[in-house]
Amino acid sequence: MTKEAIQNILSALDQEYGTTKVGFLHHADWQLLLAIMLSAQSTDKQVYEVLPKLWDRFTSIEQMAEAPVEEIEDYIKSIGLYKSKAKNMKQCCGQIISEYNSVVPRAIEELVKLAGVGRKSATLFLADAYGIPGVTVDTHVLRIAKRLGWANGNNPVQVEKELMQVLPKENWNRINFQLIYHGRSVCTARKCNCEKCLLSEWCEKKDCVSK
Incomplete structure (x- = not known):
């Protein structure tokens, strides 16, 4: 395909679907990462609906890491695969605290070591949080x-x-x-x-x- 054709396609996509999208509600980088994790095999609408109450309850990464898995499940039970996601959210926050001094890493090689974070989630996070192209x-x-x-x-x-x-x-x-x-x-x-x-x-x- 020629560069001209590629540019025509990209321009058409920009015009039809826009160049930005509404991001997930969050007040800290770790919350954005967890929101992206929640979106796997779920609709954005489902994620949008649970986030306000979730972040009202868990305002710090320490609260998420220390909470019983069952309590996290209660806040996200309308989300697909909520049990495994709750477990990963708790473990992921614990890893960020103990291994990265409570700061979400900026390298994809480090992100994919976190519980529940695959390459797709890591790439989306880096783009949304830090504007890193991917x-x-x-x-x-x-x-x-x-x-x-x-x-x-x-x-x-x-x-x-x-x-x-x-x-x-x-x-x-x-x-x-x-x-x-x-x-x-x-x-x-x-x-x-x-x-x-x-x-x-x-x-x-x-x-x-x-x-």
């Missing part, structure tokens, strides 16, 4: 990047590396939510819906089939 690859991004002809890899790490080569750095942080929105509304896993797609003019796989 490409976050979930199922929507992986699928659409391959359909567009931007990537050929079969796993998130491979596609992340390919997209960092293809896309301008200023687009890295927003390509995730733009392709998520596009993947939910138009280029779904079941059907490409090319006739409705604002990117079809430049897409290399217009006639793709569901995989």
Whole structure:
């Protein structure tokens, strides 16, 4: 794909979905990290609904680390996988306190050592908290990047590396939510819906089939 075509696609995505998104409610970096952890396999709406009461109760990282897991569960039980997430939230905060002097690390290699923090969550956190550029690859991004002809890899790490080569750095942080929105509304896993797609003019796989 030519650089012109790539830029046309990026401009179309900017116009359709915007360049910023509303972030999760938080008052400290550790709260943002936990909110991102909660969003895994859950909708943003579900996370938004639990955060106000959660942060009213847990105002410090120490409170979260010292709380019984059952109490944390009570605040997030409307979230998918809430039991495992509550356990990870408590353990993660304990790690940040004991290993990083209560400061969330800024290196992805350190973040992924924390309980419940995968590469996707770590990349999103670094982008939202510190503005560090990074490409976050979930199922929507992986699928659409391959359909567009931007990537050929079969796993998130491979596609992340390919997209960092293809896309301008200023687009890295927003390509995730733009392709998520596009993947939910138009280029779904079941059907490409090319006739409705604002990117079809430049897409290399217009006639793709569901995989």
